[in-house]
Amino acid sequence: MSDTTPTVQFLSLEGELRPTDAAEEFADRLAELTDDDLRSMYRSMQLARHFDAEASNLQRQGQLALWIPSHGQEAAQVGSAMAARAQDHIFPAYREHVVALVRGVDLYEVLRLLRGETHGGWDPTDPANGNVHGYTLVIGAHSLHAVGYAQGLQLDGVVGTGDLERDAAVLCYFGDGATSQGDVSEALVFAASSQAPTVFFVQNNQWAISVPVRVQSPVPLALRPTGFGIPGVRIDGNDPLASYAVTRSFLDDAREARGPRFIEALTYRLGAHTSSDDPTKYRDPEEYAYWVARDPIVRFEKHLRLLGEGDAFFTDVVAEAEEFADRMRRRILTAGSPDPATMFDHVYAEPHPVMTEQKLWLERYEASYAEGVQ
């Protein structure tokens, strides 16, 4: 945190618009945001924060097998997700609930995933889900899928035609720990080599479970991509405006065939890594307090108030967020178990003798119990 890497930041801790030098280059992009967009940013952050708290409770009550909190990382996610255009494709890791929400995914599907009902959740090919691809639990593996997908966009001729509303790019999220994975390095190599329209968005939340970022990378992560031939920038990940402006600009670069880009969003995981984690074992309380003071929702509320937003708006949003979380809770409590036969579905795209045999075997076996063993 003491390194001097230039950081793109627009908002001061008090919510005032005070762009850093590094931010000037991206300042134009803010003009694209309407007041409604700003309110919508805040609303998404609050919805996600309440949803996250509810999901953590559900996990403690045994309703979910695991919970992966997004608490603290709302600004990085909301800004970047709103920066993506409708035709862009999103390859998340597994903590990008705010991104999913912004792009239209029903977060109930995220709950079902972590409840152990599915391995997939939403259908990434259904336009209602905003081209958000599935979560990937193998750290970094999806970064290559993102690049391959971006290469597909190139082959399809929807990159660099000059039509910003049609040309597409890929936005790929992963954590600071993921940057140690070979796949992420290979993804950077392949993206640079093919100039595939990919924006890598690293949420540097400082910790990969209990291992701090300095173990993953002795150099600031924003410097990493340079060696691969990819421009990189560090942003204040708790500033949704910085996240928006840089992601918007980089995605447009990518879609205009100027090549891949890399963003390091400096943020913090305020909660545990997952519900199985105990951050008190490795985390300094002072560090935690430092970041609580940088809570992205608190800061953005200050900003909106400076812009003239009154109490009524904030009260309404919080009420809506509570209602949203409550509805999720009620839905998951009445969720059933998946049909056992579905275990054998979609293992293969084409008919497969082993699936057919084993599905029938299980049906007969179960039926033998239902009928009572003779």
Place this chain on the structure above:
Amino acid sequence: MVKALNAGLRQALADDDKVLLMGEDIGTLGGVFRVTEGLQAEFGAKRVFDTPLAESGIVGTAIGLAMRGYRPVCEIQFDGFIFPAFDQITTQLAKLTNRAQGAFSLPVVIRVPYGGHIGAVEHHQESPEAYFAHTAGLRLVSPSTPHDAYWMIQEAIRSDDPVMFFEPKSRYWPKGAVDFGGSTTPLHASRVVRQGTDVTLVAHGAMVSVLMQAAEVAQEEGISAEVIDLRSLSPVDYGPIVESVTKTGRLVVAQEASGFVSLGSEIAATVTERAFYSLKSPVLRVSGFDIPFPPAKLEKLHLPDADRVLEAVDRAMAY
């Protein structure tokens, strides 16, 4: 077989413009075995392209391309170099269609030149089939003749499932007829390649020709061996095997790979379950030893030859 594969790939590229070839040195060089020779010149560097030297990257980006509607055919340069891509193949390629609940399929073909008998150095002679056969979501096939190579590669590319296409290196150069106009056996069917009544011999890839030699010698000794070419390693087409064993009462399964937890073990167990009352002797396995693939000067001792197959046939006949 190299020419047959080349012709098969050419046909697949011509038939469907979503088909892409990708891998290390497959473009201007035409692959280290020249399987893709001339294809980049013919179809352009967008359809046939050299990738950076990274196997996980090759398979991982192929997955992304397949998600976008392409049908990538990846070449892994040698069997022993597939392991950097093992994670992408087993945790991603094999599972993503299932994870997406069928929302998309991943028609990726991974071509793997495999097996010994070419006198090469370490990591260039291995038979890693079993690692992949163990993984649900993948299909595995291996041609043993140029005719099958020509047709099977096209069928593998047409398949909507990921297919691991194991090419027996030692069969790359021997010549054989290809019936370009004719039809072919379905991709996942095994085939009886020699009729016999006393013992059934089963293998895939390069071992099929070893079985044929063994069967000829056995014939001279008055033992009639039926030879089956597996062709498909996952799923295994047990129909013709069980039918044959029902007739002969004896089964010898042969493979270059090590025997422990191998395809041969699996076939031995399944055929024992399905044809127990027909068996006159235990199912026997002939395989490489359970050692790292030995230096080339010793490979002859490791890889089963016709004599090792005949020794097993004799044991089976002695029951």
